[in-house]
Amino acid sequence: MTPPDAETADASRHDARFHATSYLRFLRLAFRLATEGSWLFYAWMFVLTCIALVGTHAWAVQVRDGMAVTAMTDHVSWGLYIANFTFIVGLAAGGVMMVIPAYIYHDRDMHDTVIIGELLAIASIVMCLLFVVVDLGRPDRFWHIMPFVGKFNWPISMLTWDVIVLNGYLLLNLHICGYLLYKRFLGETPDKRWYVPFVFLSIAWAISIHTVTAFLYCGLGGRPFWNTALLAPRFLTSAFVAGPAFIVVVLQIIRRMTKMKIGEGSIRTLVGIMRITILINLVMLVSEIFTSFYTGGSHGVSAKYLFFGHHGHGALVPWMWTSVTFSIIAAILLMRPKVHEHLWTLDIACVLGFAGIWIEKGMGLIIPGFIPSTLHEWVEYLPSATEWKITAGIWAGGLLIYTLLLKVAIPVFSGEANKLSN
Amino acid sequence: MxxxxxxxxxxxxxxxxxxxxxxxxxxxxxxxxxxxxxxxxxxxxxxxxxxxxxxxxxTSVEEFLQKHYRELTKIDLELVLKRLEKDAKENYGTDVTITDHRPQKGVKFGYALNLSICIGCRRCAEACHHENNHDRATSNSYIRVLEMTKGSMDMEKGNVHYDHPVPHPDRFYMPVQCQQCDNPPCVDVCPVEATWKEEDGIVVVDYNWCIGCRYCEAACPYHARRFNWKKPVIPKDEINPNQSYLSNRIRPQGVMEKCTFCLHRTRDGRMPACLEACPTGARVFGNLLDPHSEIRKVIDTKRVFVLKEELGTRPSFFYFFDE
Missing domain, CATH: 1.20.5 (Single alpha-helices involved in coiled-coils or other helix-helix interfaces)
Known part of the structure; x- marks a missing residue:
């Protein structure tokens, strides 16, 4: 779960032997913290496990019987998996909106809670990688895409860039969280040299993961709907809505369920960020819509289909209008003065904003890129049961990992765990 | 909670x-x-x-560990071909020969299609279906024939699902298949180099290396690529037994495939199946590097055009009108 930071700055005081034993004790404690809890915790884990099981089975069947069990076709060749992948890369990047205030603006409250965002990045990247794996026709050949082992088409294929940035981001966050937690466990002050440079690198890296993900799509000249320079900025902006929205809700849950102190400042800062990003995202959406509709012609066909349908084909219309409605309502709710004190308003805004962007980036962006096809055939797409099962399974798996990470991190940080281990 | x-x-x-x-x-x-x-x-x-x-x-251990086509030694490749023939026998119950056809020196293939005389009969698509051992249930083919409205070259006005006697007097027909681009976006995006452009201009796929991410399918502007959503089903007496590693051997489940200008024929000096099936002679195929070839004559004397030229893909597939 956490990488061995065997040699740290305290090496002067501790030798490798010390770390060998104390790191094992740390892992033992982590295991204990992660497997013990209230009935509510066990029930939550049980439910998530069941959903993950359903997803796992559905995936195994998909590998055996072929991806014909999905609703994808040669016309719409990416679907719900890649849609979720795109969204969750944003979720992973969204955590950086806690890191920036904490480390660049030295926001005290945020500094105490930033690990929650960093752990979210870890869980999210794991989900991203899973969504890519389930989208592969031949997951058994995964090693072909590993640098040095397989044949890595770098730098020309954007997908290889994505492999690098996603795994790099995962490692960065594993290191940062793992190091800080281990130091807390030892009761020592973390050495800045061992994590601050990585934190700053992770800020730039967070931007890169979502930029590269946008470049996957916007670099394709044959898909006019994606072929827009605005895609990467839009991705980042909407990520900075969905990420903070998720974290705001998580912070409130943690405040209720644990003894961790969640300062008012963290939520206030995140809300401040969302207020702006959700509006910028809407401005960008309007800008895209204007360009498509005013210009008209074949470049606007997908957008027209997305919002209004095309001669009886309208599968995406309800999705997109739901998304737009959710985003607008969330934006208005967030404008309420002192919204961070009105938790119901805030939570509704977060849920609507999150759901709105989930649709916008998935059913509202990946799918219409394929409709109409490059030869202007009209083939629609709605996910099959298998796709929903696998998607739910991965989300459950991600939440499961996130819960476990928090379950270990929170008591270690509050110092409560030390009482336990001594 | x-x-x-x-x-x-x-x-x-x-x-x-x-x-x-x-x-x-x-x-x-x-x-x-x-x-x-x-x-x-x-x-x-x-x-x-x-x-x-x-x-x-x-699957098998041998298959799992198989190297990329271009890294196989002669002996490796021999073994792979033997194994694939054996697999075909086990899975489809028929004897097939799988050969490795290499590009010839001094050859770059080009294709031209005369839109004035194409009647939209779709026999090319059907020939492709049989020649290339496509799945029968999906009646897959590498060729799609668009029925176009006169007065427009916009594919938006095209229709592939026409179902009436052809040729319709108010329409013209435009078959589309892989354009074997000189600047192929599908090759650029592949994360594992499972698809590449050969010396004779043909873009091929190593079906045993492809991971099935379908990025190439998203990148292709011509809808030329197909994915094997399931294991192809073909009755054993309908299987074309003359197969090649990079072209018409029966594809495994979960990988990409595409038109290869029938390289198992054309690299042997024969014509592609779609050309042979064409009843009107609308198709012209040949070596672009040979100044006396028919394809060169068409390019030199007709006003040819390529599809979606503005994308910079530089197709080796040309269209022209006669009159």
């Missing part, structure tokens, strides 16, 4: 009365945990059981 504070996320041992009683490895609590985890692991193993069947039936 919004229960009172007693249910805790972090201070887990608060209710259990401290850590003391968990110290024994075989405490009741640890045994319960161990049991639950074993059960969980068993459930996941069970959930994954369809994979076991698939691994047994559809």
């Amino acid at each position: 919004n229960d009172t504070s007693q249910g805790c996320g972090s201070n887990c041992s608060c209710k259990g009365g401290g850590g003391a009683r968990d110290d024994s490895l075989f405490s009741r609590r640890n045994l319960l945990k161990g049991g639950a985890m074993t059960l969980g692991a068993a459930a996941f193993a069970k959930a994954l059981s369809p994979l076991a069947h698939w691994t047994r039936e559809e």
Whole structure:
């Protein structure tokens, strides 16, 4: 779960032997913290496990019987998996909106809670990688895409860039969280040299993961709907809505369920960020819509289909209008003065904003890129049961990992765990 | 979830009365945990059981470890071809020959299609279907024929699902297949170099290296690529037994495929199946590097155009009108 930071700055005081034993004790404690809890915790884990099981089975069947069990076709060749992948890369990047205030603006409250965002990045990247794996026709050949082992088409294929940035981001966050937690466990002050440079690198890296993900799509000249320079900025902006929205809700849950102190400042800062990003995202959406509709012609066909349908084909219309409605309502709710004190308003805004962007980036962006096809055939797409099962399974798996990470991190940080281990 | 504070996320041992009683490895609590985890692991193993069947039936260690086509030695390749022939026999019950056709020196293939005389009969698509051992149920083919409205070259006005006697007097027909671009976006995007452009201009796929991410399918502006959504089904007496590694051998499930200008024929000096099937002679195929070839004559004397030229893909497939 956490990488061995065997040699740290305290090496002067501790030798490798010390770390060998104390790191094992740390892992033992982590295991204990992660497997013990209230009935509510066990029930939550049980439910998530069941959903993950359903997803796992559905995936195994998909590998055996072929991806014909999905609703994808040669016309719409990416679907719900890649849609979720795109969204969750944003979720992973969204955590950086806690890191920036904490480390660049030295926001005290945020500094105490930033690990929650960093752990979210870890869980999210794991989900991203899973969504890519389930989208592969031949997951058994995964090693072909590993640098040095397989044949890595770098730098020309954007997908290889994505492999690098996603795994790099995962490692960065594993290191940062793992190091800080281990130091807390030892009761020592973390050495800045061992994590601050990585934190700053992770800020730039967070931007890169979502930029590269946008470049996957916007670099394709044959898909006019994606072929827009605005895609990467839009991705980042909407990520900075969905990420903070998720974290705001998580912070409130943690405040209720644990003894961790969640300062008012963290939520206030995140809300401040969302207020702006959700509006910028809407401005960008309007800008895209204007360009498509005013210009008209074949470049606007997908957008027209997305919002209004095309001669009886309208599968995406309800999705997109739901998304737009959710985003607008969330934006208005967030404008309420002192919204961070009105938790119901805030939570509704977060849920609507999150759901709105989930649709916008998935059913509202990946799918219409394929409709109409490059030869202007009209083939629609709605996910099959298998796709929903696998998607739910991965989300459950991600939440499961996130819960476990928090379950270990929170008591270690509050110092409560030390009482336990001594 | 919004229960009172007693249910805790972090201070887990608060209710259990401290850590003391968990110290024994075989405490009741640890045994319960161990049991639950074993059960969980068993459930996941069970959930994954369809994979076991698939691994047994559809894959093998040799296949898993097989190197990229371009890294195979002569002997490796011999063994691979033997194995693939054996697999075809086991899976489809018929004897096939799988050869490795290499590009010829001084040859770059080009294709031209005369839109004035194409009647939209779709015999090319059908010939492709049989020649290239496509799945029968989906009646897959590398060629799609668009019925176009006169007065427009916009594919938006095209229709592939026409169902009336052809040629319709108010329409013209435009078959589209892989354009074998000189600047192929599909090749650029492939993360594992499973697809590349050969010296004679043909873009090929190593079906045993492709991971099935379908990025190339998203990148292709001509809808030239197809994915094997399931294992192809072909009755054994309908299988074309003359096969090539990079072209018409029966594809495995979960990988990409595409038109190869019938390289198993054309690299042997024959014509592509779609050309031979064409009843009007609308198709012209040949070596672009040979100044006396028919394809060169067409390019030199007709006003040819390529599809979506503005994308910079530089197709080797040309269209022209006669009159």
